[in-house]
Amino acid sequence: MQKKYLFGFGGVMVFIALVLIAISFDHLDPYSFRYSSNEMLEKMDDQTHLLSPQEFIDLRTQQDLIIVDLRDPKLFAAFSLDSAKNIAAERVLDKSLKPFFQTETTKVLVDQDGLQANQIWVLLTQFGYENLMVLEGGIKNWQEKVEVTTLDKFTGFKDEKPQVDFAEVMKK
Amino acid sequence: MLKPIWIIATLFLGLGAISAMLPQKKNRYLERNAEELLRDVLVQEYVVTTDDLAHLLIQKDPSILLIDVRPEAEYKKYSLPGAINIPLDSLLSDQWGGYLDQDLKRNIFFSNGTTLSVQAWMLVKQKGYANNYFLKGGLNNWFSTIIEPKEPPSDAPEKDFRIYRTRVAASQYFTGKTDAPAPGSGTAAPLPKMKKKKKMVQGGCS
Numbered sequence: 312m313q314k315k316y317l318f319g320f321g322g323v324m325v326f327i328a329l330v331l332i333a334i335s336f337d338h339l340d341p342y343s344f345r346y347s348s349n350e351m352l353e354k355m356d357d358q359t360h361l362l363s364p365q366e367f368i369d370l371r372t373q374q375d376l377i378i379v380d381l382r383d384p385k386l387f388a389a390f391s392l393d394s395a396k397n398i399a400a401e402r403v404l405d406k407s408l409k410p411f412f413q414t415e416t417t418k419v420l421v422d423q424d425g426l427q428a429n430q431i432w433v434l435l436t437q438f439g440y441e442n443l444m445v446l447e448g449g450i451k452n453w454q455e456k457v458e459v460t461t462l463d464k465f466t467g468f469k470d471e472k473p474q475v476d477f478a479e480v481m482k483k
Numbered sequence: 484m485l486k487p488i489w490i491i492a493t494l495f496l497g498l499g500a501i502s503a504m505l506p507q508k509k510n511r512y513l514e515r516n517a518e519e520l521l522r523d524v525l526v527q528e529y530v531v532t533t534d535d536l537a538h539l540l541i542q543k544d545p546s547i548l549l550i551d552v553r554p555e556a557e558y559k560k561y562s563l564p565g566a567i568n569i570p571l572d573s574l575l576s577d578q579w580g581g582y583l584d585q586d587l588k589r590n591i592f593f594s595n596g597t598t599l600s601v602q603a604w605m606l607v608k609q610k611g612y613a614n615n616y617f618l619k620g621g622l623n624n625w626f627s628t629i630i631e632p633k634e635p636p637s638d639a640p641e642k643d644f645r646i647y648r649t650r651v652a653a654s655q656y657f658t659g660k661t662d663a664p665a666p667g668s669g670t671a672a673p674l675p676k677m678k679k680k681k682k683m684v685q686g687g688c689s
Contacts, residue, residue, distance in 0.1 A: 320490055328501045342518040348606045349575050355602055356572065401525055404517055426597050426619070430524045433605040438517045447598075470596030474623045477561035480630060481658065 342404065345439030360432055360444045363468050364453060367419065367446050374417065381422045381431055382450070390454065392421060400427055403435060412440040425449040425470055514611045523608055529616045531591050533628045534646070536618055537653040540564065548588040552603045553595060563593065563625070564657075571599050574606060584612045593618035593625075629653050 346354065362370065370376060378395035380387050387397040398408065400422070412418070412435065420428040420443060428445045435443055446453070448468040456468065515523070523529065531539075539547050540563075549566035551558045558568040569579050571594075583590065584607075592600040592615065600617040607615045618625070627633070632650035635643040 320494070324494070324497050327498060331498075331501055340516055342516040344517055344609065348610050351609075352572070352575055352606060358598070361598065401521070404521055426601060427524065429598055430601055430605060433602055434517055434520055434524065437609065470598045471594060471621075473595050475626055475631075477622055477626060480626060481561065483658075 341406075342438075344437045346437045348437075351433065351437045354436060355433075360436075361429075361447050361469070362419065362444050363447050364456070370417075370444075377416050377418045378446075379418050379420050380450075381420060381428055386423065386450075390450065392450075392453070395421065400431055403431055404438070412443075415442060417442045417444060419444045419446055421446045422449045424451045429470075515609050520605070520609055524605075529604065529608075530619050531616045532619055533625045534650070536563075536591065536625070537629045537650070537657070541653060541656055546587075546589055548582070548590050550582070550590050550592050550603075551594070552592050552599050557595070561622075563622075566593070569603075571603050574603050575610075583607050583615065584610070586613055588614065590615045591618055592616070594621050595623055596621045630657060 344351075378392050380391050380395040380397045381400040381403070382397070383399050384397055387395070391397070402408065403412075420432055422428040422431075425445065425448045428449060432443050432445050447470050448456075452468050549563050551562045551566045551568045552571045552574065553568075554570050555568055558566075558570075562568070567582070569582065573579070574583075582588075592603045594600045597617065597619055600621060604615055604617040620628075629650055632647055632654055635647055
């Protein structure tokens with residue numbers, strides 16, 4: 312009689328535990344960030360994810376890179392870098408793309424002018440994806456300065472590099 | 484045979500133990516998740532252009548606060564009029580909380596380009612702070628469009644010339660030349676789309 316009670320009691324406990332676990336996982340946010348803002352700030356510290364066009368060209372000769380073009384398909388169809396994969400920015404969090412972003416191959420995010428690629432880099436890195444980089448200046452700079460004019464100085468494009476001495480210009 | 488009271492007591496203890504071991508839900512009072520932040524990135528309503536900023540500064544709009552997120556040395560060398568310096572690496576320290584998490588001023592982050600400023604914006608946006616914007620193109624774009632505007636080619640549409648004339652007036656205003664035409668004598672730059680101020684919940688623990 313006592314054994315019968317114990318088995319019944321055990322069964323009830325296991326059932327309740329399973330229900331609680333199911334409810335708990337159902338409420339977990341699949342889009343929550345892996346890193347807090349403070350942790351993300353530390354990851355931004357060295358800014359090594361930013362590639363000037365020249366650094367991008369060099370890196371491409373040294374290792375396998377996947378170029379992820381974040382622009383909409385129309386712009387992508389009009390012009391894209393060799394072997395680039397088009398994933399429009401609004402799709403980057405799609406569950407179907409998780410296995411792709413979790414691969415170890417370095418992915419270089421590219422957009423029209425570098426701004427949105429940098430934003431998506433922050434978002435995806437904070438979300439937990441690793442091995443992501445950004446092409447500075449985006450396709451616009453690439454087309455204007457790298458492919459058309461082939462001026463060496465523009466292959467060194469860095470968004471945060473002052474283009475003039477601000478203080479000097481204001482003194483003029 | 485076990486008494487019912489013992490069975491119930493053990494049941495509650497067991498449930499308590501199971502609940503304690505379950506993964507906790509994050510406290511997401513105002514913080515954004517990745518999906519919400521992506522939405523903010525895509526709508527682009529937090530972008531301030533150099534023309535928008537020139538207009539706001541000329542109007543002496545008291546509701547904006549310019550935040551230079553470059554390192555202190557660069558800020559000391561040159562910055563925009565009235566800007567305060569919060570270098571990116573100290574952005575989230577407690578001392579700046581009052582500037583970033585408020586509903587009185589519209590903060591506009593800027594740097595030389597847009598890289599540092601947009602990273603600062605992403606961080607505060609993720610924390611759920613309202614009223615933060617960033618200057619597209621930063622000081623490089625400020626200088627190439629407002630301080631040293633380039634005349635459009637002669638076959639450019641009239642709209643480009645109107646913008647150019649406004650920029651020349653703005654340039655003269657900011658560089659301090661006295662022979663400047665009245666600021667805003669050209670077509671006024673459009674006001675940036677600013678999000679409505681979010682009403683913060685009063686009271687409670689912080």
